[in-house]
Amino acid sequence: MNRYENIITHTAALFCGACGMALQITGARMLSPYIGSSMSVWTALIGVMLTAMTLGYHYGGKLADKRPDYRVFSLIVLLSGIFINMMGAFKDGLLSAITGMTASIELGAIIASVTLFVVPTFLLSAVSPYAVKMQVRSMKTAGKKAGMIYAIGNTGSVIGTFSAGFVLIPNLGIKAILTAIGMSLIALSVLILPASNGKKNELKKGPDCFKPEEDNPYPLCIDKDCPEAKTCNLSAYMDGPY
Numbered sequence: 001m002n003r004y005e006n007i008i009t010h011t012a013a014l015f016c017g018a019c020g021m022a023l024q025i026t027g028a029r030m031l032s033p034y035i036g037s038s039m040s041v042w043t044a045l046i047g048v049m050l051t052a053m054t055l056g057y058h059y060g061g062k063l064a065d066k067r068p069d070y071r072v073f074s075l076i077v078l079l080s081g082i083f084i085n086m087m088g089a090f091k092d093g094l095l096s097a098i099t100g101m102t103a104s105i106e107l108g109a110i111i112a113s114v115t116l117f118v119v120p121t122f123l124l125s126a127v128s129p130y131a132v133k134m135q136v137r138s139m140k141t142a143g144k145k146a147g148m149i150y151a152i153g154n155t156g157s158v159i160g161t162f163s164a165g166f167v168l169i170p171n172l173g174i175k176a177i178l179t180a181i182g183m184s185l186i187a188l189s190v191l192i193l194p195a196s197n198g199k200k201n202e203l204k205k206g207p208d209c210f211k212p213e214e215d216n217p218y219p220l221c222i223d224k225d226c227p228e229a230k231t232c233n234l235s236a237y238m239d240g241p242y
Helices: 005-035 039-066 070-101 105-134 139-171 174-192 234-238
Strands: none
Touching: 005 039, 005 105, 005 139, 005 174, 039 105, 039 139, 070 105, 070 174, 105 139, 139 174
C-alpha cells in the first residue's frame, strides 16, 4: 500500500465517522420544528440510525469482500454525499407531509427518521468495513488494521458530535450544514478515486494464507485461493488436538 492510499483511507474513515454523528445531531434539530424534541423523537432517531449502521457495517463488509476496489469505495462516499444534499433540498416538504399523515409522535418520528436518515447512514457506515478491507494486505496484521480504522472512525464521531453541537448548529442553518457535509463527501469521493489508479486490493498470498498455531501440526487454511492450499489438510485439522 502506497502512502496516498494509506492517507486517503484513514481520511475517509475519520471524515465519514464525523459526518455520521454530525448528521445524527443535526437530524434531531431538523425534526424538532415538526415533531418535537421529546424522548420519543430521540428514541426513534437513534434506534433507526443504529439499525441503518448495523446494516451498513454488514453489507459494506460483504461488498468489500466481493469488490475490493477503490472505485467502489469512492462510489459509496459519493452516494452518501448526494443523498445528504438531497435531504437538505427536500426535508421541509417531506416532514410536512409526514406530520400530516399521522398524529402519533412516535410513529411520525420513526417514519421521518427512516425516510431521511436510513440511506445516508447506511452508506456512511459501509465506509469503515470497506476501509478495513482496503488496508489489510496480510492476515498477520488484520486485527491491527481493523482496530486502527475503527479507532479513527470513532475519533471522527467524537469530532462530529462536538462540532455539530457546539459550532455548526449554533452558527449555521440546517440546510447549510447538510449542504456542507454533502459537498465535502462528494469532494472526498473524488480524492479517493485516484488511489491505486482504480486497482483492486489483493491479500498477500503464500504463507499468510495460513493461521499457524504453536505446537499445532495441522495449520488451518483460511483462503481457498491460496496457492499453498493443497498442503492444507482440513480433515486432519478437525481430528487434531484443537
